[in-house]
Amino acid sequence: MAGKVKRDYSLVGESTRIAIETGLASAEWYHTDVPRKTMKELMQRSDSPAIRDTAIWLAAILGSAAGGVYFWGTWWCVPFFLAYGVLYASASDSRWHECGHGTAFRTRWINDVVYQIASFMLMRNPVTWRWSHARHHTDTIIVGRDAEIAVMRPPDLLRTALAFTGILDFRYSLPALVRQAFGKLTPDEKSYVPEMEQHKAVIAARWHIAIYIATIALAVFVHSWIPLVLVGGPRLYGTWHMVLTGLLQHIGLADNVVDHRLNSRTVYMNPISRFIYWNMNYHVEHHMFPMVPYHALPRLHELIKHDLPEPNPSMWHAYREVWPVLLRQLKYEDYFLKRELPPTARPYRGEFHEVNMSAAAE
Amino acid sequence: MADWVEACAVDDVDEEDVIRFDHGGRSFAIYRSPDDEFFATDGFCTHEKAHLADGLVMDDIIECPKHNGRFNYKTGQAKGAPVCVNLQIYPVKVEAGKVMIQIA
Ligand code: FES
Numbered sequence: 001m002a003g004k005v006k007r008d009y010s011l012v013g014e015s016t017r018i019a020i021e022t023g024l025a026s027a028e029w030y031h032t033d034v035p036r037k038t039m040k041e042l043m044q045r046s047d048s049p050a051i052r053d054t055a056i057w058l059a060a061i062l063g064s065a066a067g068g069v070y071f072w073g074t075w076w077c078v079p080f081f082l083a084y085g086v087l088y089a090s091a092s093d094s095r096w097h098e099c100g101h102g103t104a105f106r107t108r109w110i111n112d113v114v115y116q117i118a119s120f121m122l123m124r125n126p127v128t129w130r131w132s133h134a135r136h137h138t139d140t141i142i143v144g145r146d147a148e149i150a151v152m153r154p155p156d157l158l159r160t161a162l163a164f165t166g167i168l169d170f171r172y173s174l175p176a177l178v179r180q181a182f183g184k185l186t187p188d189e190k191s192y193v194p195e196m197e198q199h200k201a202v203i204a205a206r207w208h209i210a211i212y213i214a215t216i217a218l219a220v221f222v223h224s225w226i227p228l229v230l231v232g233g234p235r236l237y238g239t240w241h242m243v244l245t246g247l248l249q250h251i252g253l254a255d256n257v258v259d260h261r262l263n264s265r266t267v268y269m270n271p272i273s274r275f276i277y278w279n280m281n282y283h284v285e286h287h288m289f290p291m292v293p294y295h296a297l298p299r300l301h302e303l304i305k306h307d308l309p310e311p312n313p314s315m316w317h318a319y320r321e322v323w324p325v326l327l328r329q330l331k332y333e334d335y336f337l338k339r340e341l342p343p344t345a346r347p348y349r350g351e352f353h354e355v356n357m358s359a360a361a362e
Numbered sequence: 363m364a365d366w367v368e369a370c371a372v373d374d375v376d377e378e379d380v381i382r383f384d385h386g387g388r389s390f391a392i393y394r395s396p397d398d399e400f401f402a403t404d405g406f407c408t409h410e411k412a413h414l415a416d417g418l419v420m421d422d423i424i425e426c427p428k429h430n431g432r433f434n435y436k437t438g439q440a441k442g443a444p445v446c447v448n449l450q451i452y453p454v455k456v457e458a459g460k461v462m463i464q465i466a
Contacts, residue, residue, distance in 0.1 A: 026410060026411070039416075040379065040418070043418045044418075045418075045420065101429075101430045102425070102430045102432070103430065106420070108432075108441075127443070130443050130444065131443065131444065134409075134429040134443075134444040137428065137429055138410060138428070138429070194446060196446055197443060197446065289427075290427070290428070290429070290430060291417065291418055291425065291427050291430065
């Protein structure tokens with residue numbers, strides 16, 4: 001298991017083989033009991049909350065872009081672009097996520113349109129990322145299976161710090177789209193995108209690249225950086241909020257367990273971050289019940305929190321909790337933060353969870 | 363010759379909802395549509411092993427609880443990623459307040 005073998009984060013390597021052999025891959029995960037009638041109410045879809053939030057989001061994007069362009073060449077453009085960057089490059093992540101699950105809107109085509117737009121803003125291939133996210137839900141933080149482990153062990157702190165600037169993401173995402181546009185998928189991508197879907201990934205990448213080429217051409221034509229600051233560029237200066245909130249989802253917690261209460265984190269956040277993040281701060285709840293739309297997650301949280309670890313009261317609290325764990329993982333990568341379950345919680349599948357418990361922070 | 367099997371009573375399934383029915387080592391999902399008709403499909407999603415009875419019925423659609431894959435439960439048609447393989451459907455009839463499904 002992971003404690004004995006060095007972690008291999010490729011999706012076709014030694015850890016993959018072990019995860020499959022031990023039954024960690026595609027395992028049955030723990031769910032808190034929620035009566036069917038209640039769950040049905042929580043799962044109900046509605047267009048109105050997401051239409052309202054999307055209208056605010058788009059209006060704020062257009063308003064901040066207009067302000068930035070209007071004040072271009074003066075310092076006054078800076079606050080507008082700071083806001084624009086976060087709305088473009090961070091808020092799009094949660095829109096991508098919710099619409100990818102198909103839970104944001106009741107109307108399917110609106111989910112799909114917002115999903116495509118948000119994928120473009122994030123420089124993410126809408127096809128490969130849909131499949132990688134499905135895998136993330138099947139095998140959350142299972143080493144060798146989960147394609148979306150943000151901080152691997154031992155942690156690369158420089159890389160993690162640079163993630164806030166968006167430089168690394170940009171350096172990875174753009175070449176990945178170019179490669180995919182040329183019809184090349186990596187072995188990892190092929191491991192989670194079914195063959196019959198792979199050509200769609202190539203077509204989507206070509207569309208994205210075509211739009212970027214058109215943006216560059218426009219910038220050259222009008223002799224201005226503005227098109228690039230508005231399209232693509234925000235990935236460099238507006239990603240920080242996505243990283244600030246998103247890193248907390250799983251960082252420092254257990255890997256190779258089949259209970260989201262042990263490997264995911266719920267953090268209370270301020271209302272602005274929750275708007276940008278579309279309530280994904282209720283992350284244990286989201287993983288346990290991905291059918292529940294973002295606007296119903298606070299209700300779900302109230303309903304099941306008796307069975308979950310204590311949420312972090314703030315992002316600051318969560319980062320203070322994570323920092324010493326990361327430092328210790330530099331020397332001892334099996335170390336992790338053990339989530340305390342409430343005494344009334346039902347423990348689940350100890351055979352997986354005990355594997356790393358000796359390494360856990362008490 | 364395929365057998366008709368009693369799956370449940372009509373009242374066991376709420377309108378626009380689904381329940382699980384296990385029989386002969388197999389699992390099925392029994393649906394009641396918003397216009398009060400009954401339908402039956404295989405119980406498990408064709409993507410991975412998740413029981414559709416834990417999912418959400420919306421009009422003609424059953425949405426899988428694991429990755430939100432969608433099927434038309436009347437035709438079995440998979441409506442797009444992450445479900446690519448159609449769902450097996452079964453004939454259904456209602457007799458004397460019982461929902462019967464024909465299992466091959
Ligand atoms: S298991 Fe049903 S959509 Fe993945």
